[in-house]
Amino acid sequence: MAATHSTRMLILxxxxxxxxxxxxxxxxxxxxIVVQGLQPGGQLTTTxxxxxxxxxxxxxxxxxxMEEMQAxxxxxxxxxxxDMIVEVDLSARPFRLVGDSGAVYLGDTLVIATGAQAKWLNIESEERLRGQGVSACATCDGFFFRGKKVAVIGGGNTAVEEALYLTNHSHDVTLIHRRDSLRAEKILQERLFKHHGIKVLWNKEVAEFVGGEGAAGLVAMDLKDTTTGxxxxxxxDGGFVAIGHHPATELFQGKLDMDADGYLVVEPGTTRTNVHGVFACGDVADKIxxxxxxxxxxGCMAALDAERFLGEIDFPVTEEEKAEAAA
Structure with missing residues (x-):
């Protein structure tokens, strides 16, 4: 028989x-209990x-x-x-989740920390040079390209913000977009076009990231014109893919409130979702x-919110205490 695991705090x-x-x-x-999921350690294990x-x-x-955090x-x-969760029931407490292994997990509270994954171009050279000049996070890796030539791929808010950020480190930033106009907000576009350190290449897409000899990493990009071929x-020296993220929220479709991009919605200033006892933290609820x-x-906030929730359940305030507090 499949095992059943019960806990006061279940973390995905x-x-x-x-x-x-x-x-x-x-x-x-x-x-x-922490159910580690498809990628134990999250995105930092690939950084x-x-x-x-x-x-x-x-x-x-x-x-x-991540090894130190887990230890x-x-x-x-x-x-x-x-284990990897494949089924979720949030209709009653304890919340019931089922793993791919067949194990059942019961939690008096549930903390969702399933994260988000950067969207990639999915070309072979990108995978080969990831971490060797190819990145999906300018804030994380821009510092390593001080004084070097960098390029950002994309045309939305993320791409424009990454390009503007990279000007803190590089005097030569190129934004590459496959169309002839950007999707970013107008105010961001205005900042981009006014910046002397950024040039835009229109109607271009990356055909290949070019690596140098030996361990040289990225040295160039081959671009395909989307109109002429x-x-x-x-x-x-650095290529930043900025075409968006996928929050890992498929399990919670129709069960928890989400925004238009699939990120879990939490009460401002907290990690509380619309289901009492369910909390969301990390990139699954953070698109900024x-x-x-x-x-x-x-993550710290979610644990504290969950602890307070359990305290209110275990030790409810009596009517007399409410009256005293209001007096």
């Missing part, structure tokens, strides 16, 4: 948000150099940071389960910042 996702929630939940005595996470003087490795969570009492090459440190911060 094991990136910075999920593991931070686990640390705080464990320290509160809630014995959280090499990390230089913007507080507390480390030198560059650290993303996989190492800390387990040390204070969290339990890890290697002509191939041209530009020399670049999407950083490891902000994910960890909201």
């Amino acid at each position: 996702g094991s990136g910075p948000a999920g593991l931070s929630a686990a640390i705080y939940g464990a320290r509160a005595g809630l014995a959280p 090499t150099d990390v230089e913007n996470y507080p507390g480390f003087r030198d560059v650290i490795q993303g996989p190492w940071l 800390q969570a387990e040390h204070v009492g969290a339990r890890m389960e290697w 002509e191939i041209s090459r530009i020399d670049v 910042y999407r950083q490891a440190i902000t994910a960890a911060g909201t």
Whole structure:
């Protein structure tokens, strides 16, 4: 028979948000269970150099940071389960989730930290040079391209914001868009067009990311003209794919409130969703910042929100106490 696991705090996702929630939940005595999902450790396990996470003087490795977070969570009492949730029932507490293994997970509270994945161009050279000049996060990796030539691929808000951000590090930024007009908000477009350090290549798409000899990483991009089919090459040191993100919220369609892009909606200033006892943290509810440190911060918030929720359930305020408080 498949196992049944019960906990006061069930956490989906094991990136910075999920593991931070686990640390705080464990320290509160809630014995959280973390279902690690398809990518244990989250996006940081595919990131090499990390230089913007507080507390480390030198560059650290993303996989190492996630190993340390998991070890800390387990040390204070969290339990890890290697499983992927395929079925969710939020109609009653305890919430009931079913894993691909057949195991059943019951949680008095549920913390959703399933994250979001960057959209990629899905060409072979992109995969080969990812982390060697090809990135999907200018805020994360732009610092490594100080004084170098960089290019951003995309035409929406994310692409324009990434291009503007990169001018803090590079004097030579190129925005590459496959159409002849941008989809970004007008105010962002105005800032882009006024910036002397950014040029735009219209009607171009990346045919190939070109690597250098040996371990040189990205050195150029081959671009295909979307109107003529002509191939041209530009020399670049860094290429930033900025065509959007996919929040991992498919399981919760029709069960939790989402915005038009599929991100979970939370009450401002909290991690509370529209279902009492269900909390969302990290990139699954954050379409603006999407950083490891902000994910960890909201993971902490989710654990504290869940702890308070359980306290109110376990020790409800009596009518007499309400009257005294109002007096």
